Amino acid sequence: MRLRLTPREDSYYELFADSANNLVTASRLLVEIISDDSDRESLAEKMRACEHAGDERTHAIMNRLNESFITPFDREDIYRLASNLDDVMDFMEAAADLIVLYQIDHLPKEVVRQVEVLERAAELTADAMPRLRSMQHLNEYWIEINRLENQADQIYRRLLAKLFSGEFDTLTVMKMREVIEQLEAAADAFEHVANTIESIAVKES
């Protein structure tokens, strides 16, 4: 039996849901940034604001942990989940920053697919957060995140093969490789979030 939690403890769920919703915002900024005619400087600025908002949520979770006697699940798991969500944001922000920094004018269309996978993963993660409360119906979330991560892998590898096909000059290849690597790391990081949630569910089961 799961005890009813007090309002104060409830707010972990809200903070996690906030963090995940923030990732949805960031993934949509990425979608805009990679489109050819976007104002990248200003979008990258918005992305930094988004990362900053994420950091504040992470700190709010950590502060609450330091003040709480009772937590809805193990303290170190709350800590790990907050860190995992933070990692996703960092990789998405890094990709946006590098696109601006390298002044990459045009990205291969497969990058659009990479970013669409991230947007979908962010939405699924945000959807799953309220279900942490009951630990029910999380199975479809893991399965779908794993499927998306496999898809991201396939897109990433095909993108690398395209980069190395001889179509682009060397410096362009190197710059684009750094960007798509950050995007791939973001997809992996979404899987780590899902793995942490799975391992929490395993403990609580």
Place this chain on the structure above:
Amino acid sequence: MRLRLTPREDSYYELFADSANNLVTASRLLVEIISDDSDRESLAEKMRACEHAGDERTHAIMNRLNESFITPFDREDIYRLASNLDDVMDFMEAAADLIVLYQIDHLPKEVVRQVEVLERAAELTADAMPRLRSMQHLNEYWIEINRLENQADQIYRRLLAKLFSGEFDTLTVMKMREVIEQLEAAADAFEHVANTIESIAVKES
């Protein structure tokens, strides 16, 4: 004193041993794939089947965890060990896939040494799994895996130096770098498996 476990719980050990034996198979496929006159397409296909078999074992372990009240060691450690073994497979499969995808005809002979280290690490890991039951005689396994990982590092760094010597054209360098990086990640992942087992033994000691 360690309690005698029921047959049902015993099967964790069997599933882990199966997973590790599957890594031995995968490492031998890698040995074949990197030889100059191999049928790479069909070997990469076998590698994918191998990865799929690994995924099934991982899911079998996770399902059993969800159904079991009693586990031979901490649930999260079982979870982590299964994930670590899965990671090794993913890196080996990625290396095989990239070799085919990039149509790399010839690999430097040092890659043979990289893959031999992986084969040896896979064999040692498979040998160690039955000893999880007693947690005895695992010291030599850790020491040897650590030695192999150091050796893999040395081979990897010398391979990079060779790639960057001016002997190869830029695109070939970039393609081979991706492949050897996956192989290096597989060697690191074997060390993570060993670290997890060491940390389980530390807890149980």
Place this chain on the structure above:
Amino acid sequence: MRLRLTPREDSYYELFADSANNLVTASRLLVEIISDDSDRESLAEKMRACEHAGDERTHAIMNRLNESFITPFDREDIYRLASNLDDVMDFMEAAADLIVLYQIDHLPKEVVRQVEVLERAAELTADAMPRLRSMQHLNEYWIEINRLENQADQIYRRLLAKLFSGEFDTLTVMKMREVIEQLEAAADAFEHVANTIESIAVKES
């Protein structure tokens, strides 16, 4: 209330402090190695000795864990902290080894800033270790390590942009990229040490 620990258990703190002080030594060797007129071969040799000394401390911690019934905090956290400290050393040693191996004569001046951040992080980490005993006054350490890691990120990204500016030939770019990547990984690894300490403090609070 925290129980007074026996002298025997105290020595974990000393071993961690030793490990961290060893990282200070290693970071100062890096400062020397990247200066243009240094004797790199002999400094890389000293770095290997430093890494070896680090390995011995790691093993001393692991052996003590295997022999102790009582530990000042969770066994797996002691294990993880020792592994994290070991990781930092490995990345710093790898950077030094690659500089010698690739015979890189001159490094961009931003690499000096990367290494200065590592030196500062090492000093902060060494300063924080004695405070593990009381778990007090660790907040400023986390905040400062996080600030340094953000700074390291900025330096790293600007360094990549410089490498990809067209100023250097392709092989030089590739070699320098590997080196600065190891240095960036060392900065990340210092943050992992801080995260582990933060998660220990969260548990103990």
